[in-house]
Amino acid sequence: MNETAAASASASADDVTEEDVSVVVGEGVRRSYGDVVALDGVDVVVEPGEVFGLIGPNGAGKTTLVRALTGTTDAEGTIRVFGSPPDAVDPQRIGLLPQSFDPPERLTARELVGYYGGLYEDARDPEAVLGDVGMTDDADAWYETLSGGQKRRTCVATAIVNDPDLLFLDEPTTGIDPAGRRSIHRLIERLAADGTTVFLTSHAMDEVERLADRVALLRDGAVVAVGAPADLIAEHGGDPRLEVELGGSKPDDADLDGVRGALAGIEAEATADCPAVESTADGLRVLGVRPEGIGAVVDALGSAGVEFESLTWAEPSLEDVYLRLTGEEYSPRAGGTALGDSEEGEGR
Amino acid sequence: MSRLSRVLTEATAAARSFLRRRTAVFFTFFFPVILVVIFGALVRTQPTGGGLFAEPAGYYIPGYLAVVVLFTPLSRVGSEIARHRDGGRFEKLATTPLSRAEWLFAHTLVNVAIIGAASLLILGLVLAVTDATLVVSPALAALPAFVALAVALFCGLGAVLGALADSQDGVIAASNTVALPLLFLSETFVPPALLPDWFLPAVAASPLTYFARGTRAIVHEPGAWVGDLAVLAALAAGFLALGAYAVPRTD
Numbered sequence: 307m308n309e310t311a312a313a314s315a316s317a318s319a320d321d322v323t324e325e326d327v328s329v330v331v332g333e334g335v336r337r338s339y340g341d342v343v344a345l346d347g348v349d350v351v352v353e354p355g356e357v358f359g360l361i362g363p364n365g366a367g368k369t370t371l372v373r374a375l376t377g378t379t380d381a382e383g384t385i386r387v388f389g390s391p392p393d394a395v396d397p398q399r400i401g402l403l404p405q406s407f408d409p410p411e412r413l414t415a416r417e418l419v420g421y422y423g424g425l426y427e428d429a430r431d432p433e434a435v436l437g438d439v440g441m442t443d444d445a446d447a448w449y450e451t452l453s454g455g456q457k458r459r460t461c462v463a464t465a466i467v468n469d470p471d472l473l474f475l476d477e478p479t480t481g482i483d484p485a486g487r488r489s490i491h492r493l494i495e496r497l498a499a500d501g502t503t504v505f506l507t508s509h510a511m512d513e514v515e516r517l518a519d520r521v522a523l524l525r526d527g528a529v530v531a532v533g534a535p536a537d538l539i540a541e542h543g544g545d546p547r548l549e550v551e552l553g554g555s556k557p558d559d560a561d562l563d564g565v566r567g568a569l570a571g572i573e574a575e576a577t578a579d580c581p582a583v584e585s586t587a588d589g590l591r592v593l594g595v596r597p598e599g600i601g602a603v604v605d606a607l608g609s610a611g612v613e614f615e616s617l618t619w620a621e622p623s624l625e626d627v628y629l630r631l632t633g634e635e636y637s638p639r640a641g642g643t644a645l646g647d648s649e650e651g652e653g654r
Numbered sequence: 655m656s657r658l659s660r661v662l663t664e665a666t667a668a669a670r671s672f673l674r675r676r677t678a679v680f681f682t683f684f685f686p687v688i689l690v691v692i693f694g695a696l697v698r699t700q701p702t703g704g705g706l707f708a709e710p711a712g713y714y715i716p717g718y719l720a721v722v723v724l725f726t727p728l729s730r731v732g733s734e735i736a737r738h739r740d741g742g743r744f745e746k747l748a749t750t751p752l753s754r755a756e757w758l759f760a761h762t763l764v765n766v767a768i769i770g771a772a773s774l775l776i777l778g779l780v781l782a783v784t785d786a787t788l789v790v791s792p793a794l795a796a797l798p799a800f801v802a803l804a805v806a807l808f809c810g811l812g813a814v815l816g817a818l819a820d821s822q823d824g825v826i827a828a829s830n831t832v833a834l835p836l837l838f839l840s841e842t843f844v845p846p847a848l849l850p851d852w853f854l855p856a857v858a859a860s861p862l863t864y865f866a867r868g869t870r871a872i873v874h875e876p877g878a879w880v881g882d883l884a885v886l887a888a889l890a891a892g893f894l895a896l897g898a899y900a901v902p903r904t905d
Contacts, residue, residue, distance in 0.1 A: 373904070378744075408741030408742065412674035422746075425750040
């Protein structure tokens, strides 16, 4: 864990004056499989009603952390769920969608929801649950005959059939088409609005950015950053950027010098700072451009005699945070030509 | 939701899953039928001769029943555990009120029902295609208890094998390795007189021996069977407890 993340995570834990007010508290959670350390002293706090996102590369320890918090794997450290050890929590209050979950394949979706609901003291009407995940029309098909997305939605239904107070969803939208994903997103938003605490792991950064109140980024079994998506993006997301797709051949050195010179005249307020320019496979990337500065960049390109086919502006996202903090960031500078001040660009 | 309701819910799901696997259902009943046809009708017994199958046909009724009460629970429960583990179902069930003991008990109930039906089929087939006769007495009412307890016992053992083996293939191999020696060395098809004296303690240590002795005392050679039933019940309780402990809860 880096200093920033450590401070943030510790602050989250220290801010909780009474452990039992937090739905989930994990301190120094550690889990090893032989010589492989899956979790290396993870601190995590989830507050009531919060949608807590957990992101990280494959093998970072996300599923192991979910298992540790649900008591389905043994872990060192302190874990409290509703103030109790995970295996002492009333199961009525917990819902779990494991990452790798394959329920009895020759039961229908309706039977599966009824089956898992039948294991609880108090369960929701299976028909209502099937409706929540958009499976009403296919409820009588055997699980094995459903599409991947329908299967996953059925599995989500089995996780919410007991109307849990705390819902663990380990990659709930894997394999689900965009419409199905949206229905799951709406479901999660509705559950959160009704007071359900949701612990969500996902590789879909847009999903986490949209749904999560706070996000923790796990890398190599340790939390490297935690906070609200907007805060993480502001701190780690980097600059907004303008992708310039050029027509025809790539600009030569003279063209690039012209662009650099023209960009030097851009008003500072139109950009985050003095803009940096990179060459890309399709053209140019201008970093640090605010929306109101796009026109100035267009003018600069025109004055330099550079013709372009399209412009795409993008602000930093959680995906940029993820790529930067996991060290998986694609860096065109390594193979491209930096036209601006590269050190300033890096520093922003 | 009461414990009974949870068990019935699990048992209902397990029964539906099994009954919808037509090949599994077919071979569950077909396998013992083949044995009866081969050894009971084709090879036939030779009471006046020596070697294997030299006893009267009725002597082998417990053996035919033992085939289903031994093989089916071992392989079914073991495979079910492997299937559950591979599919993350135990991880899911660990967060529900269903306990490991309830899970095993539910699957034992399903096996008792399936194997009870298969036993009835075998008994009828043996009587129909061999020279065997059934001793009809009030003790016959205890025969279902023997079958149920033996099934429960081997469900417990199957759970242990399923927990120890790391794959469905491993479960099948382990089940066969355990079941074949038990089947032939438990006073089922091979009379103790054909075995060396030093091996007889091993025969006495086999749980299946008490099933064979007890059922034989009921259906073929009237005699004392309560003691065998008591031993079988104690062993069944022990193996079920062991199996429930072995059923995976965590990864």
